[in-house]
Amino acid sequence: xxxxxxDFDILVSKALDSSLSKSDxxxxxxxxKGNLNYQRRYCNFILQESLIHWxxxxxxxxxxxxxxxxxxxxxxxxxxxxxxxxxAWFIHGSFNxxxxxxxxxxxxxxxxxxxxxxxxxxxxxxxxxxxxxxSLPLHSLNYINSLAYKLPTIDGASISFxxxxxxxxxxxxxxxxxIKGVLPLKDNQMIQFNEMVVDTTSQTAEITxxxxxxxxxxxxxxxxxxxxxxxxxxxxYSETSSTTEFSLSLHAxxxxxxxxxxxxxxxxHVLNSDNDLSTWERIDTSFAVPEGTDYLVVxxxxxxxxxxxxxxxxxxxxxxxxxxxxxxx
Numbered sequence: 001x002x003x004x005x006x007d008f009d010i011l012v013s014k015a016l017d018s019s020l021s022k023s024d025x026x027x028x029x030x031x032x033k034g035n036l037n038y039q040r041r042y043c044n045f046i047l048q049e050s051l052i053h054w055x056x057x058x059x060x061x062x063x064x065x066x067x068x069x070x071x072x073x074x075x076x077x078x079x080x081x082x083x084x085x086x087x088a089w090f091i092h093g094s095f096n097x098x099x100x101x102x103x104x105x106x107x108x109x110x111x112x113x114x115x116x117x118x119x120x121x122x123x124x125x126x127x128x129x130x131x132x133x134x135s136l137p138l139h140s141l142n143y144i145n146s147l148a149y150k151l152p153t154i155d156g157a158s159i160s161f162x163x164x165x166x167x168x169x170x171x172x173x174x175x176x177x178x179i180k181g182v183l184p185l186k187d188n189q190m191i192q193f194n195e196m197v198v199d200t201t202s203q204t205a206e207i208t209x210x211x212x213x214x215x216x217x218x219x220x221x222x223x224x225x226x227x228x229x230x231x232x233x234x235x236x237y238s239e240t241s242s243t244t245e246f247s248l249s250l251h252a253x254x255x256x257x258x259x260x261x262x263x264x265x266x267x268x269h270v271l272n273s274d275n276d277l278s279t280w281e282r283i284d285t286s287f288a289v290p291e292g293t294d295y296l297v298v299x300x301x302x303x304x305x306x307x308x309x310x311x312x313x314x315x316x317x318x319x320x321x322x323x324x325x326x327x328x329x
Contacts, residue, residue, distance in 0.1 A: 002031045008038055009314075012045045044198065044310055136251055136263060137299035143168040143213040144295050148255060163326050166215040171322065174209060180236035180316050182277050190234075190320040193302050196312040205309035211322060212298040216289070217255075222328035225289040231300065231322040232280040233273055238315045241308030242275040246319075248283045251297040252290050265290040280320065298324065 002008050011028045014020040020028070031038050139155060146153045146168055153159060156173030159166065176192040177184065184190040196205035216223075233246040252265040269285040289296060302317040 002027055002038075005037075005041065008041060009045075012042060016045065041313060044313055136253070136261075137208050137210040137249070137297060139210050140213065140251070140253075140297045140299075141261070143210060144253065144255070144261065144297075147213065147215045147295065162212065162214065163324060163329050164220045165326070165329075168213045170209065170211050174211075176318075180277075182234050182236055182316070182318055185232055185234075185280050185320040190318050191300075191322070193300070193317040193319070196302065196304065196309075196317075198309060198312060200310065203306050203309050204303065205312035206301065206303040207317070208299055208301040210297060210299045211319075212324070214296040214298070214324075215294070216296055217294050219326075220329055223326060224328035225291065225293070226327040227287050227289060227296070228284075228325045228327070229287065229298070229323070230282060230284045232282045232320050233271070233300075233302075234277060234280045234318045234320070235273055235275075235302075236316040237275060237277050238308075238311070240311050241304065241315065243304075244273045244315075244317060245301075245303045245305070246271055246273055246281075246283070246317075247301045247303075248285060249297075249299045249301065250285075250287045251299070252287075252293040253295040253297060254290075254292045255294040264293060298322070 002011070008028075008031055011020065011024055011031070014024060015028060032042060139157075142154055143157060145151055146157075146159065147166060153168055155170065157168050157170045158172065159168055161167065162169065171191060174191045174193070175189045177188050177190075179192070182190075191209075191211070193207050193209055196207040198205045227250070229248060229250060231248050233244075235244050247268050247270040249268040250266060251263055254262045254264045256262060265287075267285065267287050269283050271281055271283055273281050300319050300322070304312050
């Protein structure tokens with residue numbers, strides 16, 4: 001019986017090397033039945049193996065004898081392809097179903113109209129012009145409404161006071177101790193990103209975590225609409241991938257009369273990490289919070305490009321010491 005992801009990866013590796021025994025083949029087939037996570041991992045392995053063969057064609061000597069593979073190996077290969085195709089169809093169908101359910105179940109998406117405009121900020125990357133709701137990180141709208149209407153939070157987030165301001169936070173929900181050889185920067189707790197979402201067409205993998213949403217509607221005395229932010233990033237070691245793009249983003253949101261949200265300003269600072277799990281790399285940024293801002297959304301993103309994006313599930317990505325300092329508080 002397969003008990004860990006590592007056991008599953010070993011069996012898939014043997015299957016690709018044509019060294020899978022009959023008993024191991026039975027274990028692999030049993031693991032793939034009804035396990036969506038293993039189906040995703042299997043498809044990622046097959047896609048990565050295909051890319052390696054496509055990008056590294058080898059010349060064949062016409063005088064060399066062609067080796068005929070055993071019939072059962074050929075049969076297993078065909079079965080593996082069929083399983084991968086079925087899994088991809090199943091995953092795609094499940095994903096679309098989840099989107100429909102979440103959209104229908106959201107009690108707060110329909111009454112609000114989302115318009116977003118980003119303003120420029122030196123030494124940062126910004127998108128100018130009218131943007132869609134996708135410019136705000138996932139779950140931002142839910143967290144904003146939790147603060148505005150005193151609704152229960154979702155996804156393990158909690159409402160607390162940060163810098164004397166009401167805030168929805170997910171630091172504890174994403175918290176983890178030392179894992180995969182990565183040690184927290186200072187204490188015994190760090191933030192672990194969820195698994196990246198892979199786009200095989202563009203060969204990108206990305207995950208954005210909304211960590212905090214601050215309520216700025218009634219700031220304490222001395223608040224000066226200016227914030228300094230910092231965070232450090234790290235990743236587990238991988239032999240197949242080195243660089244990961246990390247970013248810290250801030251979105252200023254204006255809640256107009258409780259029925260329209262406008263993104264009145266945003267900033268995003270990016271760094272490319274190394275493959276040394278013993279070192280943390282830090283982002284420092286400042287942001288002038290526009291007048292009229294009601295909520296400040298803080299999010300972190302990890303992203304990979306190219307063939308290594310298809311094996312992003314084999315790495316873990318971390319953040320630590322996320323700090324925001326509001327001037328005057």
